[in-house]
Amino acid sequence: xxxxxxxxxxxxxxxxxxxxxxxxxxxxxxxxxxxxxxxxxxxxxxxxxxxxxxxxxxxxxxxxxxxxxxxxxxxxxxxxxxxxxxxxxxxxxxxxxxxxxxxxxxxxxxxxxxxxxxxxxxxxxxxxxxxxxxxxxxxxxxxxxxxxxxxxxxxxxxxxxxxxxxxxxxxxxxxxxxxxxxxxxxxxxxxxxxxxxxxxxxxxxxxxxxxxxxxxxxxxxxxxxxxxxxxxxxxxxxxxxxxxxxxxxxxxxxxxxxxxxxxxxxxxxxxxxxxxxxxxxxxxxxxxxxxxxxxxxxxxxxxxxxxxxxxxxxxxxxxxxxxxxxxxxxxxxxxxxxxxxxxxxxxxxxxxxxxxxxxxxxxxxxxxxxxxxxxxxxxxxxxxxxxxxxxxxxxxxxxxxxxxxxxxxxxxxxxxxxxxxxxxxxxxxxxxxxxxxxxxxxxxxxxxxxxxxxxxxxxxxxxxx
Amino acid sequence: xxxxxxxxxxxxxxxxxxxxxxxxxxxxxxxxxxxxxxxxxxxxxxxxxxxxxxxxxxxxxxxxxxxxxxxxxxxxxxxxxxxxxxxxxxxxxxxxxxxxxxxxxxxxxxxxxxxxxxxxxxxxxxxxxxxxxxxxxxxxxxxxxxxxxxxxxxxxxxxxxxxxxxxxxxxxxxxxxxxxxxxxxxxxxxxxxxxxxxxxxxxxxxxxxxxxxxxxxxxxxxxxxxxxxxxxxxxxxxxxxxxxxxxxxxxxxxxxxxxxxxxxxxxxxxxxxxxxxxxxxxxxxxxxxxxxxxxxxxxxxxxxxxxxxxxxxxxxxxxxxxxxxxxxxxxxxxxxxxxxxxxxxxxxxxxxxxxxxxxxxxxxxxxxxxxxxxxxxxxxxxxxxxxxxxxxxxxxxxxxxxxxxxxxxxxxxxxxxxxxxxxxxxxxxxxxxxxxxxxxxxxxxxxxxxxxxxxxxxxxxxxxx
Numbered sequence: 001x002x003x004x005x006x007x008x009x010x011x012x013x014x015x016x017x018x019x020x021x022x023x024x025x026x027x028x029x030x031x032x033x034x035x036x037x038x039x040x041x042x043x044x045x046x047x048x049x050x051x052x053x054x055x056x057x058x059x060x061x062x063x064x065x066x067x068x069x070x071x072x073x074x075x076x077x078x079x080x081x082x083x084x085x086x087x088x089x090x091x092x093x094x095x096x097x098x099x100x101x102x103x104x105x106x107x108x109x110x111x112x113x114x115x116x117x118x119x120x121x122x123x124x125x126x127x128x129x130x131x132x133x134x135x136x137x138x139x140x141x142x143x144x145x146x147x148x149x150x151x152x153x154x155x156x157x158x159x160x161x162x163x164x165x166x167x168x169x170x171x172x173x174x175x176x177x178x179x180x181x182x183x184x185x186x187x188x189x190x191x192x193x194x195x196x197x198x199x200x201x202x203x204x205x206x207x208x209x210x211x212x213x214x215x216x217x218x219x220x221x222x223x224x225x226x227x228x229x230x231x232x233x234x235x236x237x238x239x240x241x242x243x244x245x246x247x248x249x250x251x252x253x254x255x256x257x258x259x260x261x262x263x264x265x266x267x268x269x270x271x272x273x274x275x276x277x278x279x280x281x282x283x284x285x286x287x288x289x290x291x292x293x294x295x296x297x298x299x300x301x302x303x304x305x306x307x308x309x310x311x312x313x314x315x316x317x318x319x320x321x322x323x324x325x326x327x328x329x330x331x332x333x334x335x336x337x338x339x340x341x342x343x344x345x346x347x348x349x350x351x352x353x354x355x356x357x358x359x360x361x362x363x364x365x366x367x368x369x370x371x372x373x374x375x376x377x378x379x380x381x382x383x384x385x386x387x388x389x390x391x392x393x394x395x396x397x398x399x400x401x402x403x404x405x406x407x408x409x410x411x412x413x414x415x416x417x418x419x420x421x422x423x424x425x426x427x428x429x430x431x432x433x434x435x436x437x438x439x440x441x442x443x444x445x446x447x448x449x450x451x452x453x454x455x456x457x458x459x460x461x462x463x464x465x
Numbered sequence: 466x467x468x469x470x471x472x473x474x475x476x477x478x479x480x481x482x483x484x485x486x487x488x489x490x491x492x493x494x495x496x497x498x499x500x501x502x503x504x505x506x507x508x509x510x511x512x513x514x515x516x517x518x519x520x521x522x523x524x525x526x527x528x529x530x531x532x533x534x535x536x537x538x539x540x541x542x543x544x545x546x547x548x549x550x551x552x553x554x555x556x557x558x559x560x561x562x563x564x565x566x567x568x569x570x571x572x573x574x575x576x577x578x579x580x581x582x583x584x585x586x587x588x589x590x591x592x593x594x595x596x597x598x599x600x601x602x603x604x605x606x607x608x609x610x611x612x613x614x615x616x617x618x619x620x621x622x623x624x625x626x627x628x629x630x631x632x633x634x635x636x637x638x639x640x641x642x643x644x645x646x647x648x649x650x651x652x653x654x655x656x657x658x659x660x661x662x663x664x665x666x667x668x669x670x671x672x673x674x675x676x677x678x679x680x681x682x683x684x685x686x687x688x689x690x691x692x693x694x695x696x697x698x699x700x701x702x703x704x705x706x707x708x709x710x711x712x713x714x715x716x717x718x719x720x721x722x723x724x725x726x727x728x729x730x731x732x733x734x735x736x737x738x739x740x741x742x743x744x745x746x747x748x749x750x751x752x753x754x755x756x757x758x759x760x761x762x763x764x765x766x767x768x769x770x771x772x773x774x775x776x777x778x779x780x781x782x783x784x785x786x787x788x789x790x791x792x793x794x795x796x797x798x799x800x801x802x803x804x805x806x807x808x809x810x811x812x813x814x815x816x817x818x819x820x821x822x823x824x825x826x827x828x829x830x831x832x833x834x835x836x837x838x839x840x841x842x843x844x845x846x847x848x849x850x851x852x853x854x855x856x857x858x859x860x861x862x863x864x865x866x867x868x869x870x871x872x873x874x875x876x877x878x879x880x881x882x883x884x885x886x887x888x889x890x891x892x893x894x895x896x897x898x899x900x901x902x903x904x905x906x907x908x909x910x911x912x913x914x915x916x917x918x919x920x921x922x923x924x925x926x927x928x929x930x
């Protein structure tokens with residue numbers, strides 16, 4: 001009998017966590033002696049529906065990947081024996097054996113608000129290196145940016161109430177649960193139920209009891225009392241297993257005799273029930289006992305509950321937040337924008353029917369008005385004098401990390417501040433307002449020039465812009 | 466400067482890949498001397514919209530988890546110092562130190578069609594063990610079942626054409642990409658672009674070139690020729706970087722001089738372009754050169770393309786399949802259904818407003834008609850004489866795996882056969898047909914009885930059913 005496979009991602013197998021075509025192209029570049037420096041940029045082509053901003057996230061895991069990516073013998077052998085590699089010469093496999101990412105990375109710091117077309121990451125390295133890392137970088141930045149952005153919406157909806165991430169069981173597998181917990185915290189959540197995220201990142205972890213606890217005892221009263229005795233300072237009683245208002249009475253009795261932290265309602269009409277429960281607690285003088293609500297929540301339901309005056313102090317949000325249910329994928333892409341050729345920088349772009357993008361190494365300049373509010377972003381060339389704040393910062397230099405990685409609490413703070421400085425209209429849950437992102441004149445001119453040159457070249461006479 | 470954290474899940478930290486409340490409840494059960502055997506069942510309360518069947522998947526990773534779950538010292542110390550555990554006594558931490566999952570697991574084999582309310586997994590073990598494993602099991606089974614079910618829809622839409630998984634870059638992080646590749650293959654895909662899935666599971670991996678390859682050369686013609694020279698037997702040319710039909714002409718020229726495997730179109734009007742490209746190839750006698758299509762595909766677009774006669778041989782499907790974009794979360798739950806008490810089995814259930822479920826250890830009986838088609842499932846008690854096939858099979862006995870884990874190819878075969886035997890109406894992409902899942906009379910009676918007993922008990926006088 002064989003052992004079950006966990007399908008873990010780990011430092012050793014990072015080299016295979018990629019699309020196969022990255023490896024065939026790598027071999028192609030190698031054998032065609034095309035491993036000259038190239039620059040790729042990672043960006044979102046257009047904003048997902050129902051999102052007026054994104055929060056950049058995932059850089060730390062991206063940097064870990066770039067630093068640890070290597071090809072050990074067993075994986076090289078796997079490739080060598082793949083039918084597609086039948087005619088690939090030995091030199092390529094020797095190249096892989098010594099492979100290390102040696103390039104430069106510019107990145108918009110995690111927790112920064114970003115918009116469509118803005119490069120979140122810009123990578124310059126020998127062509128093979130830039131190409132091989134595409135899939136992993138996209139999977140990492142796409143997912144965490146997606147979830148941080150969704151979480152920010154939930155946190156905005158909750159106004160001054162706390163939001164905690166309860167989504168681990170519905171995340172896309174065990175690692176997605178941990179990554180989502182990280183991204184939710186960046187987006188403004190104050191805690192998570194995911195213990196590994198607490199251990200690894202120091203995010204406060206939260207949780208007390210499930211329905212199964214209540215069901216495991218002969219009566220609710222017994223279940224509550226027994227739990228309280230073990231956790232006298234941190235008990236939140238789950239009161240919706242059988243009859244929520246009746247259970248609220250039991251909670252009140254415990255609160256009157258001892259000291260109760262909170263109650264949680266996980267089903268039913270949260271508005272009606274939270275009001276009923278609040279009344280029961282308040283009438284007994286237990287104003288300090290908090291009410292937590294959970295169960296199929298999202299930003300719209302949170303906003304609606306608060307609009308209608310639900311006395312809820314803390315929201316536990318799961319499925320919809322950790323899967324970004326209304327928009328479960330971020331279409332981040334990673335495109336070749338420049339190549340070096342005998343010391344000259346050749347701008348690159350694509351102009352197929354529906355997928356045009358801008359060539360050359362770019363920078364994002366964020367301009368502020370006199371009140372300190374962001375008023376416009378300008379995507380320009382990297383060395384333009386446009387003013388404002390240049391968002392892309394060096395993160396890696398010749399394969400070495402050159403930034404002091406911020407603590408997750410500082411990333412979260414940056415995100416909250418980033419949102420404070422956004423135009424108010426962008427922060428409404430339903431908005432048609434779009435943040436103005438423009439291109440510099442020089443960039444527009446370069447694009448025009450590059451496009452003409454490429455059309456010329458594909459006539460197919462060979463000609464360079 | 467600190468090192469970046471990868472946030473890997475690995476055997477060592479499995480104990481923390483859980484919701485915190487599992488651990489507080491564990492301590493509660495321990496101190497209340499409540500660690501008697503319990504049975505939990507994992508099931509989906511109701512079918513997601515737009516799904517008429519699900520394909521069970523994820524069992525292998527679930528079994529790995531149960532076999533390897535343990536608490537090492539550093540993680541126990543983390544818990545010991547968590548404020549919630551302030552009053553928890555040392556005995557519990559000693560218990561964790563020696564913790565191993567020792568229970569029995571029944572499971573519906575991976576690749577089997579399942580429906581709402583049917584237990585996919587049934588776990589019997591001392592209460593603490595059953596409780597601790599909830600989060601990880603749900604994250605694993607929910608995700609893979611979700612994706613296998615979505616992939617099956619895409620594969621059904623593609624009829625006799627092949628579908629390959631291209632979704633790694635949009636999956637929810639690197640591990641989700643690998644797990645999704647596995648689930649897509651179970652759902653009927655024939656290959657994946659994810660190399661790790663190929664290495665670990667033997668799934669055929671596919672891929673040749675991206676737009677960046679084409680852009681890296683001065684002309685498309687050069688890009689094609691240079692690639693072909695390295696991969697003379699396995700070249701699929703990507704022809705939509707600049708002008709698809711013009712590039713198809715270049716591909717034809719290569720095909721005429723040498724031997725081309727396929728071309729791929731990744732953007733634009735796939736119907737119009739595939740017809741145009743087919744014509745160009747056919748007119749040159751290159752009928753054997755396949756056309757692959759990719760780019761924002763899902764089951765509906767695949768079906769529409771084929772309905773309109775698009776001459777596409779192979780579909781590369783990414784984002785929508787690996788995130789199950791129209792239904793990105795499966796609401797699988799894990800519920801206490803029975804507890805042992807001095808040798809007696811006490812059925813358990815919950816009856817709060819909207820979340821009722823059935824008590825006791827159950828079995829799913831699948832009944833077939835004379836044509837071998839599934840006609841009805843009956844959820845009954847585990848020892849009923851209902852006939853048909855009992856879907857839940859022993860997978861683990863006292864903590865040891867007791868099934869011969871099937872090869873992924875056999876799981877895929879089971880899934881395809883499972884679909885063959887489903888009523889035809891369930892396999893339409895848009896169907897309102899529901900597969901009949903009924904409960905046995907004994908189960909209905911037990912539920913009624915249990916509910917009455919619990920209502921009695923929560924009066925709150927103590928009384929047992």
